[in-house]
Amino acid sequence: MxxxxxxxxxxxxxxxxxxxxxxxxxxxxxxxxxxxxxxxxxxxxxxxxxxxxxxxxxxxxxxxxxxxxxxxxxxxxxxxxxxxxxxxxxxxxxxxxxxxxxxxxxxxxxxxxxxxxxxxxNSWWVNFRRNRHEMNRARLLLWSFPIALVCVAILLYQSFAFAVEQSLAAQTAPTAEVVLAEELQPAPTPVPTIEPILEAEPLAVVESLTVGYLTALEPVRAELRTATASYHEATTRLVGGSVGAATANQRLRAAVDSAITAMDELRPPATLQQAHDDYRRGLELQREGLDAVLAFYSSYEVANANRAALHFQEARAYIERAQASFAAQAQLLAELSALAAQTAR
Structure with missing residues (x-):
């Protein structure tokens, strides 16, 4: 045989x-x-x-x-x-x-x-085929692990990108946008009405301070819009894999950090002080969230992913509340200006 x-x-x-x-x-x-x-x-x-x-x-x-x-x-x-x-x-x-x-x-x-x-x-040929089958299975398992890790990283990366886009959407909205009061989260302190404004200082001074503040804030928000657009383009195309994603996060973090520094140099009027603080706090939370994303790309730990998602969610709430206050003050000043233009002199 x-x-x-x-x-x-x-x-x-x-x-x-x-x-x-x-x-x-x-x-x-x-x-x-x-x-x-x-x-x-x-x-x-x-x-x-x-x-x-x-x-x-x-x-x-x-x-x-x-x-x-x-x-x-x-x-x-x-x-x-x-x-x-x-x-x-x-x-x-x-x-x-x-x-x-x-x-x-x-x-x-x-x-x-x-x-x-x-x-x-078993003959040598049967043993050879069996050993080859085991080697192929081990090779398949060896390659499937990094592939699965890359897939998980891509999914988490997409979730991060979506969370960042959602949180940045509020801060890059037009200043004069009208936001319904019932859709807003309650602010820690109520927005001052026109009565205390008139009692505290003349209307012309209030208008001047508010317009000056919003005008100074607009370049900061324009830079954030540009950084957000660049981040969105980089994360959508997934250029460079995890390295490209980390680079895009670093650029966006630098833009957020620059916006915080610029806001520290502004002097908001009393009617916009709370909105100013909320907006700045939202940017700080976004910066912390971006730091957590960068930490995730370094270690791929789930704790960093969860921390980033929480920071982005909290930042969105602060920014939306501040944006509502900005829009309310802009709308109020627009109505007062229209009323003053129609008053007989």
Missing amino acids: TISEQAIRANELEAQRLYQRGVAAARGGQRRVAAGLLTRSLRLNPDSEQAWLWLSGVLDEPAQQAFCLQAVLKLNPQNQHALRGIRVLEARGVNPSTIQPAPGLDQTGPVPTLDPDAERQ
Whole structure:
């Protein structure tokens, strides 16, 4: 018994799969396809009694059918189907001396049997295939881990980008935008009305201070809009992977830090002091959130991701509240200016 023959006989799973396909083809009326599949199955496992029987049923030549039936009887001399088939072929005049082997099966002698101990020993070819299969599986697991890590990083990165865009959307909205009062979160202190403004100082002074403050704040907000647009473009295209994302976060953090420094140099009027503090606090929380994002790209720890999301959410609340106050004061001054223009002089 050669090593190649041992390897072929050891591949019983492949032989069983071919046998099942051959039986299905025979039942479907595809005799030639069934003959080919059963022949391949018997090459791998000549000891399959049922495969020999099915092959005898799909062959056309009586001599080849007799060859298959005799192979069955060599495996099981008491097989009634094979005995009955041999008798039928002999009645039709098939001469045992003219029996031909089935196509692709040229062994006419007894089917050789392996020693039980030899059957339990795998050939070098079988061991090689098994080891190669294990190596392929280990290689697949080795590559799947970094791929899964990259996918998780991309998902978290997209969530960060969405959170930053949501928080920056409020601070880059137009100053004169009118925000409905019922949609706003309650401020720590109520927005002063026109009565205390008139009592504290003249209307012209209030208008001047408010317009001056909002005018000085507009360049700061314009720079933030530009930085936000650049950040959005970089995060949408995912240029440079995690390195490009970290670079985009650093540029946006520098812009936020510059805006905080510029706000520290402004002197808001009393009516906008609370809004000024809220806006600055929102920028500080955004800066802390961007720091947490950068920490995540360095360590990929989930705690940093959660901390960044919380900072962005809290920053959005502060900025929206400050933006509402800015819009309310701008709307109030616009109404007062229109009223003053219509007053008879």
